[in-house]
Each structure stands twice: as C-alpha cells, then as structure tokens.
Amino acid sequence: MLTFLKRISIILLLTVLTQVGGLIYLLYQAVKIILEKRSRNKMGTLGRIGLYLTLYLVATFLIIPPIAKQFGRVPMPYYATQKSAIKPLTIFTYLLNRHYVKPRLVEVIARTAHTLKKEFPNCQIVYLDANFPFWNGFPLLPHLSHNDGRKLDLAFVYKDAQTLKIRNTSPSFTGYGVNETPRKGEVNQPNICRKKGHWQYSVLEKITPQWNKDKIIVDDAKTKRLIQLLAKQKAVGKIFLEPHLKTRWGLGNYAKIRYHGCHAVRHDDHIHLQL
Numbered sequence: 001m002l003t004f005l006k007r008i009s010i011i012l013l014l015t016v017l018t019q020v021g022g023l024i025y026l027l028y029q030a031v032k033i034i035l036e037k038r039s040r041n042k043m044g045t046l047g048r049i050g051l052y053l054t055l056y057l058v059a060t061f062l063i064i065p066p067i068a069k070q071f072g073r074v075p076m077p078y079y080a081t082q083k084s085a086i087k088p089l090t091i092f093t094y095l096l097n098r099h100y101v102k103p104r105l106v107e108v109i110a111r112t113a114h115t116l117k118k119e120f121p122n123c124q125i126v127y128l129d130a131n132f133p134f135w136n137g138f139p140l141l142p143h144l145s146h147n148d149g150r151k152l153d154l155a156f157v158y159k160d161a162q163t164l165k166i167r168n169t170s171p172s173f174t175g176y177g178v179n180e181t182p183r184k185g186e187v188n189q190p191n192i193c194r195k196k197g198h199w200q201y202s203v204l205e206k207i208t209p210q211w212n213k214d215k216i217i218v219d220d221a222k223t224k225r226l227i228q229l230l231a232k233q234k235a236v237g238k239i240f241l242e243p244h245l246k247t248r249w250g251l252g253n254y255a256k257i258r259y260h261g262c263h264a265v266r267h268d269d270h271i272h273l274q275l
C-alpha cells in the first residue's frame with residue numbers, strides 16, 4: 001500500500017513539474033521489471049536512477065520534439081548563437097520540458113532578438129517559462145494561463161551594477177521574484193492588491209533570495225526597447241506589465257501592454273507575452 005502511494009505521488013509530482021515525466025516513470029517501471037526478470041537480480045538505486053534518467057533524456061530530446069510538432073508546438077532555442085540571440089535563463093527550463101510554444105511565437109521572438117541585437121550588439125533575449133509540449137488546457141504551474149502554447153515569459157534586460165555591461169541573466173535564479181518595486185510617487189499596484197487581501201500577489205518575492213538585487217540591475221532603456229519591439233508586432237496579442245513600469249518606461253501608447261489584475265502574481269519581475 002505504501003509503495004503504491006509513493007509511486008502515485010512520484011507520478012503526480014513528475015507530471016506537474018514536467019508533464020511527461022509521470023508517463024516516462026510508468027515506462028521505466030515496465031522496463032525495470034523486464035530487466036530484473038532477465039538478470040534475475042534486483043536493480044540497485046544507482047541503476048534505477050540511471051535507467052529513469054536515460055529514458056527521460058531520450059524522450060525529452062529525441063522523441064517529444066517531433067511528436068509535439070505534430071500537435072503544433074515547437075521548442076524554443078536551447079542556447080544563443082551568433083545568428084540567434086535567444087536563450088533560456090536556466091537549462092532546467094528545457095530539461096523539464098517547459099519551453100514549448102507555437103511556431104509563430106518563436107518567429108516573433110526571433111525577429112525581436114534580431115532587431116534588438118542590431119541596436120545593442122551584446123543583447124540577448126532571455127526566456128523563462130513557456131508551455132508544456134502537449135494538450136491545450138494543461139497548465140504549466142504556477143502559471144495557470146501557460147496552457148496553450150501561446151504564452152511565454154521573458155526576463156527584463158539586466159546590467160551589472162558596477163560595470164554597467166549587459167548581463168543577459170536575471171538577479172533571480174528562477175527569473176521570478178526579484179521585483180522592480182514602485183518608487184515614491186508611482187502607482188503602487190502591489191500595495192493595492194495586498195490591501196484587497198490578495199496574499200499571493202507578492203508571494204514569489206518572499207520565497208526568492210534577493211542576494212543579487214543590487215548587483216544585477218534592470219537596464220531601463222533596453223528593456224523598454226525590448227517591450228516596444230514586441231508590442232509593435234501584429235502577432236502579439238497582450239503583454240502583461242505592472243502599471244508603474246508601463247508609466248516609468250513611457251509605454252503608455254501601447255494598448256497591448258495591459259494590467260492583469262490582482263488574482264495573478266505581480267509583473268514587475270518579468271514580461272509576460274502572449275499571441
């Protein structure tokens with residue numbers, strides 16, 4: 001009974017984290033039984049972990065991408081090159097299969113990265129969570145709306161506080177939770193939401209280490225330009241940004257740049273983009 005409950009929890013956890021990990025776990029159980037029958041030996045812990053990881057990585061890099069393509073989703077680029085200045089903030093984004101989007105969204109990002117790089121040669125687009133490979137309506141937690149291949153989160157453009165050079169990274173190791181908080185005189189939407197009782201609005205800030213907040217700082221001009229280039233594209237439907245940043249960065253003319261409401265989490269730590 002305990003083993004059964006343990007296995008169900010493992011499957012649930014892997015499914016929530018990676019969508020396909022739970023299914024691969026079932027496959028792993030089957031392969032393990034076959035291998036143990038053949039060798040008439042129980043597999044050790046290392047062998048079991050090795051077997052699961054092998055199956056998982058083969059599926060992630062070789063089997064899922066072509067199947068996802070049949071369902072209209074493709075992976076975002078794994079790393080930046082001379083030609084394509086796009087990369088994930090961390091390898092976990094693609095190791096966990098959280099980097100799938102509609103082909104049109106890749107085109108939008110590729111065009112934007114190209115222009116951005118022309119204007120600022122060292123500037124790359126750093127992406128965060130996108131969508132899982134399959135099934136419209138299957139949310140990529142904690143982002144409930146990232147469930148159809150049409151959503152993508154991007155990091156702001158950051159620079160080193162000392163050298164002022166572009167860093168192409170984020171002060172937060174997940175890309176979330178280190179905020180560009182409202183200054184004196186700016187609209188303080190997080191405060192408004194807190195007073196209305198939306199406790200979740202700023203929760204990521206509370207659980208994210210803030211060590212790099214003063215070392216890696218936002219580059220206002222380049223982030224503004226990045227958002228402008230995105231907003232100008234026809235294919236882009238909405239961009240979510242905290243109201244004080246829309247004002248601070250002089251983006252008031254773009255109706256596509258919206259406020260998302262208190263029921264979500266705050267958006268002064270990243271850009272949410274959707275078709």
Ligand SMILES: [Zn+2]
Binds near residue numbers: 151271
């Ligand atoms: Zn988002």
